[in-house]
Amino acid sequence: MSIGIIGAGALGSNFARALAKSGISATISNSRGPDSLVSLVNELGTSIKAGTVQEAASADIVLVAVRWVDAERVLDGLPAWNGRIVIDGTNPVEFIDPASPDANDPTNPLAVYGIKAVDLGGKHSSQIIRQFVPGARLVKAFNDLNADGLLQPAVAGGRRVLFYSGDDADAKIQVRQVIDASGFFPVDLGALDVGGPLASLNGPLSAHNFVRVS
Numbered sequence: 001m002s003i004g005i006i007g008a009g010a011l012g013s014n015f016a017r018a019l020a021k022s023g024i025s026a027t028i029s030n031s032r033g034p035d036s037l038v039s040l041v042n043e044l045g046t047s048i049k050a051g052t053v054q055e056a057a058s059a060d061i062v063l064v065a066v067r068w069v070d071a072e073r074v075l076d077g078l079p080a081w082n083g084r085i086v087i088d089g090t091n092p093v094e095f096i097d098p099a100s101p102d103a104n105d106p107t108n109p110l111a112v113y114g115i116k117a118v119d120l121g122g123k124h125s126s127q128i129i130r131q132f133v134p135g136a137r138l139v140k141a142f143n144d145l146n147a148d149g150l151l152q153p154a155v156a157g158g159r160r161v162l163f164y165s166g167d168d169a170d171a172k173i174q175v176r177q178v179i180d181a182s183g184f185f186p187v188d189l190g191a192l193d194v195g196g197p198l199a200s201l202n203g204p205l206s207a208h209n210f211v212r213v214s
């Protein structure tokens, strides 16, 4: 089973770090090409390789770790998915112009971080990502915590919980195995339409650090 990562920012690079710590192989990509990722892959060791977006997108399991505003453009024109697994790690947020009234919107709890939720017209984000990856088996995961949490699976005497949801049982098993093998405690939130909103931005399970202590 191969793993590809599209996006090498906070989420993509820390996902790669989590895999590397457990010796799991992956190909990571960004907008600027593999040469720009030399220092990252040198840091991570031999299990993580830099590749083009096309190469990363050809893996059996592909994490989408790009900003919401870039997702449609990035996912357009990639190799046919043919039942391969896409992990949607995105959150539907956009950056606020510090000079705009949005920067001081008292109704926006995210304004302090310089971001605001994108209006999805009542849909949840994976309903939209699903349209960008026709033929893929979509699993929502790795989106509910600050990416720094991926650097430390063992915490407070237990394993940090990572939620996942999706509509394909086998795809979820495979993503669960990646979460588990990386040292985290996987929790299945059910179907995409149920688990997606629960762990999405502003959902009740988002941005909390749950730890499985056993």
Ligand SMILES: NC(=O)c1ccc[n+]([C@@H]2O[C@H](COP(=O)([O-])OP(=O)(O)OC[C@H]3O[C@@H](n4cnc5c(N)ncnc54)[C@H](OP(=O)(O)O)[C@@H]3O)[C@@H](O)[C@H]2O)c1
Residues within 6 Å of the ligand: 006, 007, 008, 009, 010, 011, 012, 029, 030, 031, 032, 033, 053, 064, 065, 066, 067, 068, 070, 073, 074, 089, 090, 091, 092, 093, 142, 143, 144, 145, 146, 147, 148
């Ligand atoms: N940051 C977090 O703590 C966190 C936590 C959970 C979920 N998320 C979600 O994860 C996603 C990524 O967030 P982030 O904070 O990692 O963003 P980021 O640090 O800005 O990184 C975005 C990455 O996307 C790449 N990218 C942009 N356009 C591309 C293209 N056309 N082809 C390939 N790669 C492209 C960028 O490439 P370059 O480096 O070449 O510009 C960059 O590596 C967002 O949807 C966010 O909501 C973030």
